[in-house]
Amino acid sequence: MQKKLSFSSRLKSFTFALAGIKDFWKSEPNARLHLIAAILAVIASFALHISRTEWLFVLLAITLVFAAEMFNTALETLCDKISPEIHPLIKKTKDLAAGGVLVTAAFAFITGMIIFLPKIIALF
Numbered sequence: 001m002q003k004k005l006s007f008s009s010r011l012k013s014f015t016f017a018l019a020g021i022k023d024f025w026k027s028e029p030n031a032r033l034h035l036i037a038a039i040l041a042v043i044a045s046f047a048l049h050i051s052r053t054e055w056l057f058v059l060l061a062i063t064l065v066f067a068a069e070m071f072n073t074a075l076e077t078l079c080d081k082i083s084p085e086i087h088p089l090i091k092k093t094k095d096l097a098a099g100g101v102l103v104t105a106a107f108a109f110i111t112g113m114i115i116f117l118p119k120i121i122a123l124f
């Protein structure tokens, strides 16, 4: 059956997505850690007067880490529901999802080093 494409159904989906973001902030300690890191990155970006292109990379890094962490949380939640008992495939799923977050965090770290380090060194 074809789904109806109406403004109210889109608005409802948007509301559910916002509820997901709210739940992420409320229940995930990692979300708060990432938020602190993101705030520090934005403060450093303003303080060090980074270029427009550099801003795009900083914002990309922040967005990637948040999105990966949210997908990771979603997968962990699903795993815990479908298999609360120990299972090698659940381990593989959770470890892959955590690995995905680590890859984005590494990108954010390297981006930060490339953009901020030379500007910080130039201050001294």
Ligand SMILES: Nc1ncnc2c1ncn2[C@@H]1O[C@H](COP(=O)(O)OP(=O)(O)OP(=O)(O)O)[C@@H](O)[C@H]1O
Pocket (backbone or CB within 6 Å): 030, 076, 083, 084, 085, 086, 087, 088, 090, 091, 092, 094, 095, 098
């Ligand atoms: N049901 C399970 N079966 C097999 N291994 C599991 C299972 N649950 C967790 N594990 C293993 O233990 C690790 C830690 O699991 P946990 O659910 O505590 O994730 P975490 O990475 O500590 O979560 P968080 O992101 O909330 O800190 C997983 O990465 C996985 O290797």
